[in-house]
Ligand SMILES: Cc1cc2nc3c(=O)[nH]c(=O)nc-3n(C[C@H](O)[C@H](O)[C@H](O)COP(=O)(O)OP(=O)(O)OC[C@H]3O[C@@H](n4cnc5c(N)ncnc54)[C@H](O)[C@@H]3O)c2cc1C
């Protein structure tokens with residue numbers, strides 16, 4: 001069984017993003033970039049399925065400018081067998097529908113039995129690509145997975161939904177998107193970084209895939225969020241209750 | 251003029267409060283009409299509730315055994331068919347809407363606007379990115395249907411004085427059979443619902459154990475609050491996942507939010523930015539949560555909470 005994993009590079013989750021003073025964007029120069037946390041979880045889950053002998057090959061894919069090669073090497077160092085780099089122009093924005101259409105091209109080429117993406121990329125926080133991909137592929141989706149079992153051509157997925165935990169059974173091939181509690185990704189070891197250097201990494205220019213161009217969203221302004229001002233400190237429980245009563249909250 | 255279709259969220263024959271919030275967001279478009287569609291095996295009770303929401307023109311029902319559970323790939327083709335004739339299709343940015351709406355957008359071949367915080371024009375919206383650290387203004391393509399999820403914490407529920415007609419809709423869509431709903435393990439609780447409660451008390455890693463969390467439940471019950479938690483508390487197994495508040499949990503906007511033993515990580519704060527008053531109780535006077543709390547109390551929660559209960563009488 002072959003698994004295709006979405007592996008996006010984003011601003012590291014520890015970075016406190018700042019909006020540029022002129023409102024033209026967010027400051028990304030010199031900011032630390034890392035794998036999207038949900039995508040590390042996606043890759044980890046695929047590797048575990050391979051460790052268990054259920055999967056035979058794990059392919060990581062990213063749609064990003066040329067400088068994202070090192071990022072894909074990290075995915076290879078973590079354990080993926082191969083990497084596919086869909087190379088975009090610097091500054092070219094890839095929105096979820098376009099990402100989904102690009103992944104569909106890769107699926108047509110690779111014929112995976114399972115596609116695992118993150119539930120959301122923590123830069124655009126869109127939470128769309130997996131659902132869109134399943135739709136245009138005409139295959140099942142199981143989003144927000146916190147448990148995944150694969151057997152007999154089916155995936156049984158526990159999903160984190162607002163009401164609790166839902167279990168969904170889907171026929172393969174299918175798209176699964178990961179939630180944080182699915183697993184804890186392994187750390188990359190130094191020897192693995194060396195090994196990753198010789199693993200296959202295929203670069204495909206985005207333009208060569210013939211992805212249908214669609215109209216996207218246009219971002220016209222960036223603003224910092226409304227600030228919450230620092231409040232007051234009270235010294236004990238009695239003062240807290242008094243303060244809340246005064247505000248009419250208790 | 252805009253015409254909006256809202257996909258109703260419901261569970262166990264009850265309409266979710268998120269639907270009335272979508273109506274408020276739709277009203278901001280000053281549309282010609284707002285319709286709600288209820289897809290269910292037995293939509294009658296939910297449709298009757300939806301019909302009472304102020305500002306709703308019609309409630310459409312799609313009755314199908316396949317709609318007994320909300321399976322996104324089953325619902326999406328039906329919603330996409332119904333979208334014809336509407337300028338906007340809205341759903342809530344709950345797990346239900348997040349799962350479903352991108353499928354609808356993909357079927358219509360349009361981008362989706364996620365987490366609409368405000369409506370700036372018929373095709374212009376504000377939404378958060380980077381865990382709410384930036385707010386962007388986006389324009390959807392002028393000549394196509396707008397598919398969007400509505401950030402429920404940004405909108406209040408529309409009132410309940412309406413009496414819209416309920417009509418059965420006939421949808422000829424081919425439904426997939428590749429996905430089977432097996433079950434839902436829902437936490438049973440008599441406490442107020444976390445997403446619509448006026449008061450919420452949340453506990454974090456500072457609680458230290460599942461047993462210790464009882465002190466949070468007791469205090470919440472005392473003030474009639476819903477109970478939430480940080481991701482660390484959920485990951486440590488103190489409480490179930492549906493209680494998580496934050497970027498990847500629930501985004502909430504209660505009038506009063508009390509964070510107990512929570513450090514104030516940015517991913518947690520994303521979930522409570524719209525709360526009316528934030529109270530923090532933490533033994534570390536330098537905890538980040540105090541930077542945004544309206545009222546802070548530096549102290550040991552195991553001492554402070556019993557004192558609070560006493561002070562309340
Ligand atoms: C992609 C991503 C998404 C995330 N999404 C979320 C999310 O949705 N929600 C979320 O909450 N987190 C989320 N996180 C995790 C987040 O970064 C923090 O790790 C988490 O919020 C920390 O939880 P905490 O404050 O309970 O724990 P800690 O940071 O460990 O803080 C515990 C606090 O308790 C205090 N304390 C300890 N003992 C006592 C005592 N006796 N009395 C009073 N105070 C005490 C300590 O001083 C400390 O401040 C996410 C992380 C990532 C990477």
Ligand SMILES: Nc1ncnc2c1ncn2[C@@H]1O[C@H](COP(=O)(O)O)[C@@H](O)[C@H]1O
Nearest residue numbers: 006062063117118120121126127128129
């Ligand atoms: N440019 C990209 N490269 C690789 N994976 C992507 C890309 N865009 C989206 N994805 C995948 O889709 C998931 C959801 O992204 P989004 O819909 O943007 O929140 C991510 O976690 C990735 O797994």
